[in-house]
Amino acid sequence: MQIDLLQEARRQAEICNACRYCEGYCSVFPALQAERAFSDGDLTQLANLCHNCRGCYYACQYTAPHEFELNLPQALAEVRQDSWEEFAFPRAAGKAFQKNGLAIVLATVLGFALLFWAARALAAAGGEGFYAVLSHNAMVAIFLPAFLFPLFSIAIGLRRYWQTVGGTPVRLSHLRGAIASVANMRNLKGGHGDGCNFEDEDRFTHARRYAHQAIMYGFLLCFASTSVATLMHYLLDMPAPYGLFSAPKILGLSGGVLLVLGCGKMVWLKLRSDKSLGATNAFSGEIAFTGLLGFVGLSGLLLYAAGGTGWMPGLLVIHLGAVLAFFLLTPFTKMAHGFYRMAALVRDAQRRERV
Amino acid sequence: MTETYDIVVIGGGNAALCAAITAAEAGARVLILETAPKPYRGGNSRHTRNFRCMHHGPLGPLVESYTEDEYLADLMKVTGGKTDERLARLAIRSSEECLPWMEEHGVRFQPSLSGTLSLARTNAFFRGGGKSLVNAYYRTAEGLSVDVLYEAAVTHLELEGDRVTRVDYTHEGAAKSLSPKSVVVASGGFQADTDWLARAWGPAAKNFLIRGTPYNRGVVLADLLDQGIAQVGDPTQCHAVAIDGRAPKFDGGIVTRLDCVPFSIVVNKDAQRFYDEGEDVWPKRYAIWGRLVAAQPDQVGYVIIDAKSLNLFMPSVFPPIKADTLADLADKMGLPADALEQTVAEFNGACGDQSAFHPTELDGVATSGLTPPKTNWARPITEPPFYGYSLRTGVTFTYLGLKVDENAQCSIDDCLVSNLWAAGETMAGSILGQGYLAGFGMTIGTVFGRIAGKEAAAHAN
Numbered sequence: 001m002q003i004d005l006l007q008e009a010r011r012q013a014e015i016c017n018a019c020r021y022c023e024g025y026c027s028v029f030p031a032l033q034a035e036r037a038f039s040d041g042d043l044t045q046l047a048n049l050c051h052n053c054r055g056c057y058y059a060c061q062y063t064a065p066h067e068f069e070l071n072l073p074q075a076l077a078e079v080r081q082d083s084w085e086e087f088a089f090p091r092a093a094g095k096a097f098q099k100n101g102l103a104i105v106l107a108t109v110l111g112f113a114l115l116f117w118a119a120r121a122l123a124a125a126g127g128e129g130f131y132a133v134l135s136h137n138a139m140v141a142i143f144l145p146a147f148l149f150p151l152f153s154i155a156i157g158l159r160r161y162w163q164t165v166g167g168t169p170v171r172l173s174h175l176r177g178a179i180a181s182v183a184n185m186r187n188l189k190g191g192h193g194d195g196c197n198f199e200d201e202d203r204f205t206h207a208r209r210y211a212h213q214a215i216m217y218g219f220l221l222c223f224a225s226t227s228v229a230t231l232m233h234y235l236l237d238m239p240a241p242y243g244l245f246s247a248p249k250i251l252g253l254s255g256g257v258l259l260v261l262g263c264g265k266m267v268w269l270k271l272r273s274d275k276s277l278g279a280t281n282a283f284s285g286e287i288a289f290t291g292l293l294g295f296v297g298l299s300g301l302l303l304y305a306a307g308g309t310g311w312m313p314g315l316l317v318i319h320l321g322a323v324l325a326f327f328l329l330t331p332f333t334k335m336a337h338g339f340y341r342m343a344a345l346v347r348d349a350q351r352r353e354r355v
Numbered sequence: 356m357t358e359t360y361d362i363v364v365i366g367g368g369n370a371a372l373c374a375a376i377t378a379a380e381a382g383a384r385v386l387i388l389e390t391a392p393k394p395y396r397g398g399n400s401r402h403t404r405n406f407r408c409m410h411h412g413p414l415g416p417l418v419e420s421y422t423e424d425e426y427l428a429d430l431m432k433v434t435g436g437k438t439d440e441r442l443a444r445l446a447i448r449s450s451e452e453c454l455p456w457m458e459e460h461g462v463r464f465q466p467s468l469s470g471t472l473s474l475a476r477t478n479a480f481f482r483g484g485g486k487s488l489v490n491a492y493y494r495t496a497e498g499l500s501v502d503v504l505y506e507a508a509v510t511h512l513e514l515e516g517d518r519v520t521r522v523d524y525t526h527e528g529a530a531k532s533l534s535p536k537s538v539v540v541a542s543g544g545f546q547a548d549t550d551w552l553a554r555a556w557g558p559a560a561k562n563f564l565i566r567g568t569p570y571n572r573g574v575v576l577a578d579l580l581d582q583g584i585a586q587v588g589d590p591t592q593c594h595a596v597a598i599d600g601r602a603p604k605f606d607g608g609i610v611t612r613l614d615c616v617p618f619s620i621v622v623n624k625d626a627q628r629f630y631d632e633g634e635d636v637w638p639k640r641y642a643i644w645g646r647l648v649a650a651q652p653d654q655v656g657y658v659i660i661d662a663k664s665l666n667l668f669m670p671s672v673f674p675p676i677k678a679d680t681l682a683d684l685a686d687k688m689g690l691p692a693d694a695l696e697q698t699v700a701e702f703n704g705a706c707g708d709q710s711a712f713h714p715t716e717l718d719g720v721a722t723s724g725l726t727p728p729k730t731n732w733a734r735p736i737t738e739p740p741f742y743g744y745s746l747r748t749g750v751t752f753t754y755l756g757l758k759v760d761e762n763a764q765c766s767i768d769d770c771l772v773s774n775l776w777a778a779g780e781t782m783a784g785s786i787l788g789q790g791y792l793a794g795f796g797m798t799i800g801t802v803f804g805r806i807a808g809k810e811a812a813a814h815a816n
Contacts, residue, residue, distance in 0.1 A: 018610035018672045021404055021484030024465035033469060036670055058490060059483030061401045062610070065394055067603055068672075192463040192482055202490040 001086050009043045009075040022056040024191040027348055045165040047079035048344035051187040053196035054277050073277045081279040084336050089156035097332035101284030111325035115317040129241040133313045146327045153331040154339050167347050178345035185209045199272040208269050214262025221255025256297040263294025289334040296322045360386040361815035363522050363535040365509045366542035368398030370779025372492035373804025374539045379499035381812035388507040388524055391570040397489035398543050399567035402608040405478040407794030408450045415454050416464040419476050423447050430792050437788020445761055449802040461491030478794040509575050514582050517773045537811035543780040544753035545573020555591045562654035566749040569605035585766045588754035588784025594791050595645030600745030601673050614668035617732050619658040620702050623651040626694035633731035649748040656746035661738040667714045675742035684741045703735035756784035763807040776807035
């Protein structure tokens with residue numbers, strides 16, 4: 001990992017540890033205050049625990065032009081970003097995509113192209129609905145590896161993370177605390193429940209928290225939709241297409257709407273935020289990733305609307321191409337933050353238990 | 356921005372904002388003239404962290420109760436009776452209704468910070484500290500259409516008879532003036548003007564560090580006192596504590612404090628001890644040490660500890676100077692090595708039984724036959740590596756200020772000035788004649804800021 005980023009985070013953490021005014025904002029400060037000296041692992045843990053709510057920046061009496069020049073959200077974002085690149089498997093892919101919006105866009109276009117090729121080459125004669133465009137077996141052949149590879153890659157990344165931060169065996173109670181924290185995004189509430197600072201300097205709002213939760217729950221609903229459909233296909237012998245009031249449709253439609261609204265709002269918020277309080281050179285990568293995720297939702301909804309029309313085959317390959325790119329890029333884009341954030345919260349639950 | 360204001364508030368910290376918000380809510384058109392640029396707005400309030408508050412039963416983050424009499428007794432203890440009891444009781448009594456008012460106007464509290472459990476009953480801590488309070492008040496003020504000019508330095512208030520008729524200030528390189536109906540002065544003390552400090556205290560003050568804002572230069576205070584406005588407080592005194600000698604000249608704030616003195620020996624630049632380091636727990640002694648260090652040659656002290664004491668106190672902003680031998684440490688700190696070794700040897704020889712050592716209580720582990728003695732936490736300095744910090748005098752605030760009545764109104768020749776009020780540090784000398792009580796500055800600022808805002812608006816209407 002980059003020494004200069006860690007050194008800067010260490011310098012700032014030591015000043016914060018001498019002040020402690022921010023300890024009521026989020027999980028970072030109690031964890032920070034538990035240390036007196038900060039190892040690289042400690043800083044990596046703090047960096048991944050930080051949700052970039054920015055409360056500490058706007059409350060800080062030592063931000064520039066003060067000579068201490070504190071900007072903890074940025075210092076931790078830089079370490080966090082660097083850690084994701086470092087832990088990624090393969091590493092080169094982490095470095096290629098995390099901070100590179102253009103690479104994400106190109107990968108997505110490649111996804112489209114691959115699916116177009118597949119649709120032409122592997123079109124099923126006699127399939128119904130979507131399967132007329134691409135046979136079910138062909139879809140599985142493409143998407144199963146595209147789903148398993150990221151899982152495998154993320155698992156390696158998390159293992160590297162766990163070793164770096166000195167994690168111990170995980171128990172159910174640790175997971176419970178972490179999941180509760182994620183479920184209502186406690187760390188974007190500012191401690192007082194007024195939300196976080198993002199789109200309008202020091203004004204506290206819930207805009208980012210709500211946008212994030214719309215994305216997260218939207219994604220989980222879409223994921224649940226696909227999972228349920230897979231079970232219905234294989235276990236119950238009920239292949240697609242499904243009716244409007246079927247579980248896959250209800251989950252998928254509500255998830256898709258949340259995903260589109262959440263991603264749209266998030267991009268809008270990010271464009272209004274002060275970029276110097278995040279990892280500055282990761283901005284294009286974050287915007288491109290959020291755009292891709294929103295596009296996955298949007299193309300899915302359009303596909304539903306266009307079912308039975310001449311638009312369907314084209315929209316299907318575009319949607320599947322976007323999904324393919326999204327899955328393959330998961331370990332190397334902002335999507336990875338969900339896994340590392342979860343790991344950091346689990347690790348923090350272990351720390352709190354120790355105290 | 357309109358050019359007609361009912362009220363001009365001079366200053367941009369807690370007291371100024373409380374006055375501006377209160378006046379605006381009463382329907383007045385208010386302008387804040389803040390001499391600092393926006394990132395440094397808020398004066399010393401930026402560095403504060405809590406509000407001392409009377410309460411009957413649990414209130415917000417405060418537990419149990421804290422009565423008027425107990426509060427007053429705490430105040431009397433630190434001021435040695437140098438207090439206007441009527442104003443002090445007014446501040447104390449009003450503090451209880453201030454807390455919900457603060458919450459209504461955007462301030463958020465939190466349970467007392469780690470390491471400050473002793474204040475959980477008496478002091479309400481601001482979530483995020485004083486700057487977050489200042490931010491919240493500016494948001495609230497903007498919502499009430501209060502205008503704010505940053506880098507607007509007031510140079511003169513024109514007094515005619517019992518009225519202020521004109522406020523002169525500079526902004527964006529031009530001299531300007533306004534003639535509001537009412538004026539509230541809330542622009543702090545003069546501690547950032549080191550020349551003034553040196554005139555008052557003596558040349559040694561040039562070596563003092565200023566813990567807070569560099570913008571409290573006392574320009575308006577001097578202007579008003581020169582014109583005969585009634586004054587209060589000892590003009591030669593300031594509140595000072597011992598802080599890390601490497602702190603910046605201004606604005607070092609909370610992180611420059613050093614809590615290690617009780618576990619150390621402190622020497623001057625000749626490597627000689629000069630006071631009992633273990634006299635009492637540090638929060639009760641840090642102000643004394645500001646004066647002790649000020650009385651040493653070059654106004655500097657050196658704290659020496661060894662490895663076994665390193666983790667007994669709160670970390671501070673700068674890492675200690677570290678060496679494997681006392682001689683090396685002396686070299687690194689610019690102290691005479693022989694003298695330091697001898698001082699430490701004498702101290703070590705005077706240490707006795709340490710089995711009762713307890714870092715957070717007066718443990719009675721004392722030296723014997725040593726002058727000056729160390730009466731608690733006396734453990735020999737033997738275990739390398741050795742660590743050192745330099746100590747300097749850090750000025751918190753000055754006592755000289757504007758004398759006000761219970762309406763926060765200023766006077767001249769025993770007559771009230773009909774349209775001039777003062778709030779915050781600039782009039783705190785009326786209540787804090789000497790010493791300091793944690794969180795009381797914010798109480799004075801909030802209570803008298805609100806009074807001044809209310810009275811100024813009533814006059815303007």
